[in-house]
Amino acid sequence: MRFELEIAPLDLDLTLGCGQTFRWRRGPDGSWSGVLSGDNVRLFKRGAVLVADATPGGRYVESRVEEFLRAGDDIARIQKELGTDRMLAAGMARMKGLRIVKLDEWECLISFILATYANIPRISKMVESLASAYGRRISQGVYSFPDRGRLAKASERELARLGLGYRARYVHEACTTIDEEEFGHLRRMGYEDLRDGLIELPGVGDKVADCVCLFGFGRLEAFPIDVWIERALSRLYGRKGSYSKLRRFASDRFGRYAGYAQEYLYHNERMRAQGQACLFLEQ
DNA sequence: GCCCAGGAGTGTG
DNA sequence: CACACTCATGGG
Numbered sequence: 001m002r003f004e005l006e007i008a009p010l011d012l013d014l015t016l017g018c019g020q021t022f023r024w025r026r027g028p029d030g031s032w033s034g035v036l037s038g039d040n041v042r043l044f045k046r047g048a049v050l051v052a053d054a055t056p057g058g059r060y061v062e063s064r065v066e067e068f069l070r071a072g073d074d075i076a077r078i079q080k081e082l083g084t085d086r087m088l089a090a091g092m093a094r095m096k097g098l099r100i101v102k103l104d105e106w107e108c109l110i111s112f113i114l115a116t117y118a119n120i121p122r123i124s125k126m127v128e129s130l131a132s133a134y135g136r137r138i139s140q141g142v143y144s145f146p147d148r149g150r151l152a153k154a155s156e157r158e159l160a161r162l163g164l165g166y167r168a169r170y171v172h173e174a175c176t177t178i179d180e181e182e183f184g185h186l187r188r189m190g191y192e193d194l195r196d197g198l199i200e201l202p203g204v205g206d207k208v209a210d211c212v213c214l215f216g217f218g219r220l221e222a223f224p225i226d227v228w229i230e231r232a233l234s235r236l237y238g239r240k241g242s243y244s245k246l247r248r249f250a251s252d253r254f255g256r257y258a259g260y261a262q263e264y265l266y267h268n269e270r271m272r273a274q275g276q277a278c279l280f281l282e283q
Numbered sequence: 284g285c286c287c288a289g290g291a292g293t294g295t296g
Numbered sequence: 297c298a299c300a301c302t303c304a305t306g307g308g
Contacts, residue, residue, distance in 0.1 A: 118306085224289075229289085
């Protein structure tokens with residue numbers, strides 16, 4: 001099945017290659033492949049048009065892609081609001097195609113629990129291991145991310161053997177603590193309450209909670225602060241301190257679209273570390 | 284082989 | 297509230 005969508009602006013390399021997702025892979029032809037709620041999907045651009053190839057028989061794939069890439073986000077408006085920040089205004093325009101993604105809440109929660117104290121290649125490997133071990137086979141070598149019920153059947157020891165290390169306990173705990181009813185409850189909460197609720201889970205602290213709020217629950221005001229954002233805030237804004245202090249600064253400065261500001265800063269800082277073009281410069 | 288990772292939990296000052 | 301220490305492994 002093939003669809004054509006108009007989601008603009010959109011840069012697939014920027015959006016899918018900057019650490020928001022752990023299971024999307026770039027093919028040699030530049031197309032990106034991943035799984036959206038049980039269906040294999042391949043995305044590529046043909047001019048300004050986004051083309052999506054999906055598993056035959058997949059239902060509502062078109063709207064799932066739109067949800068995943070947050071087609072409703074008005075990037076021009078978001079950048080206009082963030083543009084009142086002179087630091088962002090300088091380089092943001094060159095990242096118009098970088099969109100926040102909307103992941104499945106459950107997959108997002110587990111993925112970022114795994115992300116603690118691990119590098120991105122390893123995180124990808126752990127998430128992939130869970131999928132191939134407990135997910136449903138979609139096609140050759142491609143598996144869906146296991147739902148809570150399926151993952152709950154795995155013992156902590158089994159999970160540890162998959163290479164999760166001490167994170168195995170947290171994943172196992174999350175499976176037994178959260179259910180669909182709880183997820184429904186969380187979806188209705190405001191950002192602060194949602195955040196507090198997530199932090200109650202073992203293995204979920206400030207940063208993971210904000211990642212799940214932003215990428216899983218679509219709360220654009222969330223501003224996850226990892227080591228890269230810490231460096232960016234220190235280097236560009238001269239701000240240092242505790243998580244709560246930096247979070248308050250970001251909230252005051254970037255407001256309801258702080259999540260987008262975070263992605264711009266994050267991407268910029270990583271590019272800078274790789275010695276590539278740096279768009280935001282210290283004053 | 285060595286170093287350290289999109290942090291979190293726990294204990295201490 | 298701020299810091300220090302540990303955590304289990306495997307990419308780079």
